[in-house]
Amino acid sequence: MRPARAPGAPPPFGTLLAAELAAAIRHPLITYLAATTAAVVILFARAPRPYVIPQLFAEDGLWSSLLHTRGFWYAAFHGRPESDYCILGNVLLLAAGRAWCALVHGGDPLEYPRSCAWVSYLFYGAIFSLPVLLLRRRLPAAQLLVLWLLACFLPLGIHDSSFSGFEILGRVSNIGFACLYAAFLLVWYRTTAAPGPAALVATDLGLLACVTTNPLAAVVLPAAAWPAIRDLRQGTRAAADVARDPAVVSLLMLVAACAGLCGLPNPWKIRPREPIPPLGAAAVVELGLARNTLFPLVWPVYRHLSTGLTLGMTACVVAAIHRWSLPRHRPLFLGGAALLAVTATVLVVFRPELGIHIGGYRSTFPDRYFYGQNLVGLALLAAFAADVGERLRERGWLRHLPVAGLLVLLAAAVIHEPPWRLAPSQCLRPEGRLFALRAARAVGEGRFVDERLRADPAGRFVSIPNPEGTPKRIVLPRAPLVRALVARGLDPSAPNGAGVIPAQALEPLAR
Amino acid sequence: MASTPARTRRRIRWLVCRGIAWAICLGALLSATSILFRGVDGEARAALAVWRAKKRSADGELFAIVRDTRPPLALADGVIVKQELRAAHDGLCALRLETVRTADPPEGGPVTWRLVEMVGDGQAPILIRSGTLDGAAGAAGGWLDIPFAPIATSAGGHYMLKLVAPAERPSRPLALAVHTTPEACEPYVVSPGPTTAAPPQPAAIGTTLHMWLRYTASAPSPSSP
Numbered sequence: 001m002r003p004a005r006a007p008g009a010p011p012p013f014g015t016l017l018a019a020e021l022a023a024a025i026r027h028p029l030i031t032y033l034a035a036t037t038a039a040v041v042i043l044f045a046r047a048p049r050p051y052v053i054p055q056l057f058a059e060d061g062l063w064s065s066l067l068h069t070r071g072f073w074y075a076a077f078h079g080r081p082e083s084d085y086c087i088l089g090n091v092l093l094l095a096a097g098r099a100w101c102a103l104v105h106g107g108d109p110l111e112y113p114r115s116c117a118w119v120s121y122l123f124y125g126a127i128f129s130l131p132v133l134l135l136r137r138r139l140p141a142a143q144l145l146v147l148w149l150l151a152c153f154l155p156l157g158i159h160d161s162s163f164s165g166f167e168i169l170g171r172v173s174n175i176g177f178a179c180l181y182a183a184f185l186l187v188w189y190r191t192t193a194a195p196g197p198a199a200l201v202a203t204d205l206g207l208l209a210c211v212t213t214n215p216l217a218a219v220v221l222p223a224a225a226w227p228a229i230r231d232l233r234q235g236t237r238a239a240a241d242v243a244r245d246p247a248v249v250s251l252l253m254l255v256a257a258c259a260g261l262c263g264l265p266n267p268w269k270i271r272p273r274e275p276i277p278p279l280g281a282a283a284v285v286e287l288g289l290a291r292n293t294l295f296p297l298v299w300p301v302y303r304h305l306s307t308g309l310t311l312g313m314t315a316c317v318v319a320a321i322h323r324w325s326l327p328r329h330r331p332l333f334l335g336g337a338a339l340l341a342v343t344a345t346v347l348v349v350f351r352p353e354l355g356i357h358i359g360g361y362r363s364t365f366p367d368r369y370f371y372g373q374n375l376v377g378l379a380l381l382a383a384f385a386a387d388v389g390e391r392l393r394e395r396g397w398l399r400h401l402p403v404a405g406l407l408v409l410l411a412a413a414v415i416h417e418p419p420w421r422l423a424p425s426q427c428l429r430p431e432g433r434l435f436a437l438r439a440a441r442a443v444g445e446g447r448f449v450d451e452r453l454r455a456d457p458a459g460r461f462v463s464i465p466n467p468e469g470t471p472k473r474i475v476l477p478r479a480p481l482v483r484a485l486v487a488r489g490l491d492p493s494a495p496n497g498a499g500v501i502p503a504q505a506l507e508p509l510a511r
Numbered sequence: 512m513a514s515t516p517a518r519t520r521r522r523i524r525w526l527v528c529r530g531i532a533w534a535i536c537l538g539a540l541l542s543a544t545s546i547l548f549r550g551v552d553g554e555a556r557a558a559l560a561v562w563r564a565k566k567r568s569a570d571g572e573l574f575a576i577v578r579d580t581r582p583p584l585a586l587a588d589g590v591i592v593k594q595e596l597r598a599a600h601d602g603l604c605a606l607r608l609e610t611v612r613t614a615d616p617p618e619g620g621p622v623t624w625r626l627v628e629m630v631g632d633g634q635a636p637i638l639i640r641s642g643t644l645d646g647a648a649g650a651a652g653g654w655l656d657i658p659f660a661p662i663a664t665s666a667g668g669h670y671m672l673k674l675v676a677p678a679e680r681p682s683r684p685l686a687l688a689v690h691t692t693p694e695a696c697e698p699y700v701v702s703p704g705p706t707t708a709a710p711p712q713p714a715a716i717g718t719t720l721h722m723w724l725r726y727t728a729s730a731p732s733p734s735s736p
Contacts, residue, residue: 010521013528020525020532030536037544041551048555422558 032133035148039125042152043169045419049426050120050170054113055435056474057166059173060094061466063087064112065475067094069451069461076212085262089179089213093119093172108484109476110436117170124169127178128152131379134189139386146406147382151375153413155299155364158423162365165425176214177372183210183217184339184376187224188332190247200247204254211258214372218258219342223335224251279348282307283355288344289314291358291370296377300412305361326387336380343373382406439464439476440485448478583611584701584720586622586676587684591702594720595629595671602727603665605658606672609688609721617685620677621645624657629669636671655685661727672722688721 010016024030044051056064059079066075076091097116105111128151131144139147157164168174186206189195195203207224210217228248231237242248279287290298290310298305298313305313321333347354347369357365364370385402392399417423439462448459453475462481463473584592596606606626610617621643627636640659662668676684 010524013524016524016528017531020528021535024529024532024536030533030540033537033540037540040544041547044548045551045555048551049559052552052555052559420554422555422562426555426559427562 028133028136031136032129035129035132036122036125039128039148039152040121042419043124043128044121046153046156046158046417047165047169047423047426049166049428050117051114054111054117056113056116056466057171057173059090060113060116060171061474063090063173064094064116065453065473067091067098068477069449069453069475085215086212087176088261089175089209090172092209093123093175097172107480108487109481110439110484110488112476113435116172120170120172120175123172123175124178127182128375130182130185131382134185134193138188138192139382140389142403143382143386143389143406146385146403146410147378149410150296150378150382150406150413153410153417153419154296154371154374154378155367155413155417156371157364157367158425159417159421160363160365161424162363162367163425163428164365164367165423166428168368168371174368176216177368177370178375179210179214180217180339180343180372181375181379183207183220184336184379186210187220187335188379190224191226191331194247197246200250204250207254208257208261212261215262216343216346218262219339220335221251221255221258223331223338224254226331226335279352279355283359284348285310286358286361287355288348290361291364292344292347292373293340293377295364295370296374296381297409299364300409300416302364303361321384324388324391325384326390329383329387332383333380336376339376340373435464436485436488438466439481443478443482443485449475582689583686584689585680585684585686586674587619587680588676589678590676592674592676592687592720593671593702594722595669596722596724598662598665598668598670598724598726600726601664601666602661603668603670603724604661604727605656605725607723607725608655608657610653610655611686611688616683618681618683619685620679622655622677622685623675625673626659627671627673629671639670655687665726690719690721 011019050057063075063079066079070078072091072095075094076088077086079087079091094116097119098112100119101107101109101112101115105115129148131139131147131151135144156168158169159165183206186203190200190203190207193199207217207221211221225248228242228245232239232242237245285307286305290302290305294310294313294317295302297317298310325333351369354366354369357363385406388402389399392401442462442464446457447463447465448456449461449463450456450459451461453461453463460478461475462478463475466472466474584590586592622645623643624641625638626640628639629636639662642657642659644655644657657672
């Protein structure tokens, strides 16, 4: 028989450890990390191409070249050719990819694209799992779990023949609209949770990162002032108290920092050079309502929609929210609707060429412009489901209907874009695997440049032609690139620049 | 009330337990992620390898991404066209060149072709395959197919395709499509026929014949080098 413990004596080490382990498993941060890692695996399974056959695609190549040649801050503030807004988040992730490559691959530049893909999956997994951390006291656990799953399986056109499945997951260039979703969640948390000082600083730094990556995220900032405005209107707090509120002070500092770093973006700078006729009414309805706003709800029948159906469904959604949402969530739905309306307006007015791509409900491409708004729509859908469940609380099994509906939507999404089947979009641009060859050839031909991309035989960088698209060249550091090529048996000093090319170098899959 | 040293010992014990608990949780998460990630990676590589093997045997391997179309290259007047290419896999068994489509079928005599391997500095190429084909008959559908016995060890090989056009110029000669391409690919070289003394003319940097390389249908296993 175990001797009784003396009163006041500390518990045995094993008992204490077990208790701490149980507490750690239930800790919100561990839950969030578990959700993030699970999301990373799901997203990787849906779009494995950027990691399996890594290549720097589109702006990833351009911004990586700037990061390597001109440094972090120059790339962050001048990465876009028009310099219309800064891309702090994108460059931050590319720098993280470079750091990961240095840590895991010894700085091998040919492994840099794979490192960026890994960082991209991690970023998307962390953003899609953010509700698990921020909204755990705002939504019931069932709605929270389904929201997380719906985000992970949101249809992204991966199994279409378009480039959507090729250009979002695993890439850094299109994370901007994920920042829109992150900003929405951060403001939702900020206005309802009354965070402590540390959480407030972390939240506002997150908002700063979002706004300095996608200036559209600034649309949600006024909503962060809602608690203070409400208190002033209701007279529950004096203006002096509100002015001294750390949340208000922090918000003002955040706005000032955003304005100082971003400036006021000039939306006219992002107009395409060739004039495109303005969208007709039907295209505006499709782009602004069906694709931008209702898509999380209507995607199973998207290709069967019409202007009349879209307008009718919008009216039904508005009526349902007005009828069944709870008063505490009304500001949330109003704020979400305002955000979706502003993004729809920006896309309709300043990117009318998008209407050409999705004209007539034929296609959901380019999904990269809409997935952020669709995630916001999913969050609103989860909140609405929680409200309806709350109203049906006394109705027995009926209270589970909203979650059941979301589960049906989830099942349809998983069947529509199954992660266990290789999608056609993952097989586009097979020439990406020739990057090492092109790098060897570039070195062999002496394509060396300085940090300003001027030809220089003693330059510290190599300019590698990128035939498949933009940018037309990718610039990487010379010395580590030459070491990496020699290690792979691609001797840049041999004639023709590539020497004897072993089969292994051409087949990155066979590892 | 416990003495200060006892309280300190208790606090240290608690911190150590908490640290170990968190280390266990984080370690379990990292291990699970790594195992699942590697599993998905293996499945994806296998699926991509199977897809690419099927595509290579069905469609061949694209020689170069081509873009804007330039004036076509007529296979007439005895011109000699040379295009360098590199094979990425074993089992190269056919080349396919894009031709210009016309409403009526093209006319013309036989086209002689040679496939040589450029070894070393390319000054002494080795003849690998050769033949003659009826260009007009073989160009149905907008493509000129040049099949030959598979080259078992073609992976990494640097080859040159040489086409010799018939000496005459019919009213509708067979014409090869020429495109701009980024500079990473070799431009083709065209030499006038024997009736003129002009030197060979390389095409402008960034132009190439639109070519597909076909390989025999053997999918590589994921573990093979």
